[in-house]
Amino acid sequence: MSEGSAATGGADDRLRLAFLGDPNSVHLRLWVSFLAGRGHRVTMLVAKDRVVEPGLPASVAVEQFTSFAAGRRVTPVSLVKGRRSLRRALARVQPDILNAHFLTVHGWNAWMSGFHPYVVTLWGSDIFIHPRSHAWPRCWPGSPWGQPTW
Secondary structure (H helix, E strand, O other): OOOOOOOOOOHHHOOEEEEEOOOOOHHHHHHHHHHHHOOOEEEEEEEOOOOOOOOOOOOOEEEEEOOOOOOOOOOHHHHHHHHHHHHHHHHHHOOOEEEEEOHHHHHHHHHHHOOOOEEEEOOOOOOOOOOOOOOOHHHOOOOOOOOOOO
């Protein structure tokens, strides 16, 4: 095998990985720590309004961007600014893969960025909808709309 192949653990088999998610989530920190420990170049993309708590490995870079949800009011202008800011951050990082953790805000940001390839990692509560939820009143047995269609 040539120098730098997977068998030798060379530099050319390392990935440039970008992660979108809660920078203080124990799950995301485990992922980035593990991958950085394997020699991959790992960058966390963090919204400017988020505080990153201490404890990240020194090899994990943090790149800030302006999220479309900054200020909690989403407008067409905030969407355009957020997309532009995230695209600039991704251009600086130049990742091989973008991984968004949690479907709602971070998955939306990944899709909105236009970057490919990207992966969205779901953690359960971002996709779980309780059947009695107000979002699904037509699916509840006994409702005037009948039984669920799935």
